[in-house]
Amino acid sequence: MQTISIVIPTMNRLESLKRTILYIAQSTVLPLEVIVVDQSSDNTEIEATKEFLEKQSVNCKYVHNDEPSLTKARNTGMLYVHGDLVIQMDDDVDVKPDTLSSILNIFSNEKIAMLAGVNEGFNSKHRSLIGFLFWKKNWRKRNIGHVVKSMYGRFPEYITKETSTEWAMGFFSVYRVALIRKWNLKWDENLTSYAYAEDLDFSYSYFKKAKNEGLKCIMSSLVIVKHNVTQEWRIPSRKHTYMIINNRHYLRRKHFGNSPLSKIAVCWADWGEYLRRLLKNEAAKDWKDAMTGNPL
Template identity: 30%
Template sequence: MTQEPATRPSLTVVIATLGRPEPLTRALDALAASTLAPLEVLVVDGDENRGARSVVAAHRGRLVSLRHVPAPRGLTRQRNVGLDEARGDVVLFLDDDVRVRPDTLERLLTAYREHDVVGATGCVVEPASNRIGGKGSRVRILLRGRGRDGTFTRAGFPRRLVDESVTTDIEFMQGAFMSARTSVARQVRFDERITGYGLAEDEDFSCRLSRRGRIRYLGDVPVEHDNAGFHAKDRRAFGHQVVRNRSYLFEKNFPQSRSARARFALMLVVLVIHRLLNRDVAGARGLAEEAWRRPRPARPYGENGAGAGATPAQR
């Protein structure tokens, strides 16, 4: 592994993990094969038994400044702990089941040559989660409205990139692979009211980050993401969480016009139909149940299935 030149921003890699030693091992193996050595790699362990400690110990000597960092359980909490510990100019957040390619880190940092760039990401290659209307489906063109791909609708839903090979400015990043200038990220931080799995915390973070400068999407910088946790979820409970968290983030980050609220309600209907088309009856039921009883104002979905945290201030 080659050390980075002084003119290139230094990089901290933060991996939040919870009881998944096998994927974490593969993630660290991939980082060890990188053509650019990050300044440090922080494995932020939310497991009370600190199960990632042995994985980190096995990789010491192969990675520069690899550290095991204990933290309270919860994705947003763990990422904030890593952010507070980071010493690099740029911080890269990786899921523990992501594998970078040898040139990923080096090519990602090229985005930061432009001083107004505050964040950067690339193409996340992962197994298809749906038969119909997946994240790369052209059906999404019908739902994006007048805005361009890579931005948010007035209702707070992301307009996914249909062409993932492009290089462009965007307003949201996928949490499996997202980076930011550390100084700006510390001003934005992750919302710890979004607990547990942290559904849509990445969209919330990058939405607020995009208001501080440009976020670059590099379609020719791919990573592999197993997305293992998604398939293991209780689909009905996950449907509840989707409505609760999206309601919270919509009310937190976007103006509450009558037309925006109508579009938000319409998108919930579209999500229910989408689940049914993909034969996810439990997921559709969870969405419909939570939409029917959705409180005002919304609160994020807690680990025990209840709303967590205080009501957000309205913009």
């Protein structure tokens, strides 16, 4: 039987981490290891995290990174992975008792290379026509998970037992360790701090490699988790807004080079998001400042 390693980056969110670990410990099939990469700077929280992990029935390994960086944390975690499969997940996710066993069943098919987790409550019937208008979604690919030239990752309209995808969200995604190492893939450390879109970048790179080898990347209604999106500690909203725009422009160049269509798509999608925020009164000024290069 294949084995599963889990990598969980965390920083200043001990209560969220505790909940996540306790849910994992209730799995019908336990992981080989849970590698927690902590980026907290408070010594009291660091010691409390170590103490909590030492008391768990599931095999937990504590690793500390001094520099707060989600991409560095994910790369660091991979150095300690011994399993056949790796789940890269956030520290605020509830898994079901059968989540890991379902993953093992899915990956018994050797053609499956990647599994993207689905968040509980996913509304498959919601369709935003504005998203298609501003090139944040692709109409032709609307029935699969896909990446558009404006550097947004999009879920399909409907998710079945096996639905193709070109990307996976970072809160919960599963990869074959041997393929990550074979293809020498790493999370891009040019994406710093919270590293918005690091998940899209890594999973889309992985998908392209898998596609070239005739392997499949999927999401499945059999693997649904609950992403709690904790408010215990989060990046300030204005900084996050600047990160969204800057990182998407960087990734557009990385994945599509000097493609004029991709450049137009990113800019057009930016204006579409500005319009949406303006209409909903959602920090539209921050978005426009970031678009026009005003200082943070």
